Amino acid sequence: MTLQAPSPETDLIDPKRFRQVLGQYPTGVCVVTALQAHDQPAAMVVGSFTSASLDPPLVAFLPDRSSASWPKIQQAGKFCVNILGADQEDVCRRLASKAADKFEGTAYRLSPLGSPIIEHSVAWVDCDLHAVHEAGDHYIVVGRVHDLEIEQGGLPLVFFQGSYGQFTPLGLASPLERSATSV
Numbered sequence: 001m002t003l004q005a006p007s008p009e010t011d012l013i014d015p016k017r018f019r020q021v022l023g024q025y026p027t028g029v030c031v032v033t034a035l036q037a038h039d040q041p042a043a044m045v046v047g048s049f050t051s052a053s054l055d056p057p058l059v060a061f062l063p064d065r066s067s068a069s070w071p072k073i074q075q076a077g078k079f080c081v082n083i084l085g086a087d088q089e090d091v092c093r094r095l096a097s098k099a100a101d102k103f104e105g106t107a108y109r110l111s112p113l114g115s116p117i118i119e120h121s122v123a124w125v126d127c128d129l130h131a132v133h134e135a136g137d138h139y140i141v142v143g144r145v146h147d148l149e150i151e152q153g154g155l156p157l158v159f160f161q162g163s164y165g166q167f168t169p170l171g172l173a174s175p176l177e178r179s180a181t182s183v
């Protein structure tokens with residue numbers, strides 16, 4: 001596939017408009033965690049988490065180059081992605097802050113690879129660092145999945161147009177129930 005060089009017009013896109021338009025797309029909310037030396041936990045909230053490959057099992061997220069937490073996670077060489085639940089907005093707000101002690105008061109245990117699993121998360125994905133690609137003012141970080149589990153299950157926290165919310169199905173039955181009953 002041939003990639004085109006960026007045209008001068010792409011540089012003219014106003015950052016505010018970029019955020020506003022892209023904010024029309026909802027994301028889930030995850031906390032990427034790692035354990036540093038002396039068992040100090042590091043964490044960053046991301047809306048950019050996605051699955052990337054089934055074979056081999058890969059996932060990805062996009063840390064900002066200015067993130068103070070990303071270098072700590074990179075240094076650990078492994079991380080756990082915690083999918084937050086709709087009732088974990090407070091955990092999200094605390095861990096998205098720049099406070100030095102932001103992990104204080106957040107209960108966790110260690111994953112099989114040794115990264116923090118946050119209590120009451122919907123699910124977790126335990127990875128080691130597979131690749132880091134440059135992407136403008138962000139990186140694309142690819143993790144190789146070693147283990148994963150539904151923890152609490154339930155509704156995920158959703159971020160949309162700058163606000164937190166939760167998923168509401170359009171029909172009375174969920175998509176899974178609908179496909180099971182349709183003929």
Ligand SMILES: Cc1cc2nc3c(=O)[nH]c(=O)nc-3n(C[C@H](O)[C@H](O)[C@H](O)COP(=O)(O)O)c2cc1C
Nearest residue numbers: 044045046047048062063064067068069070096159
């Ligand atoms: C809903 C939500 C989604 C976010 N998504 C990302 C993301 O995908 N990548 C990123 O670098 N920061 C993201 N952030 C910002 C980080 O969580 C955090 O505020 C930032 O990394 C600053 O903390 P740090 O310097 O300790 O890393 C998001 C924040 C929120 C509230």
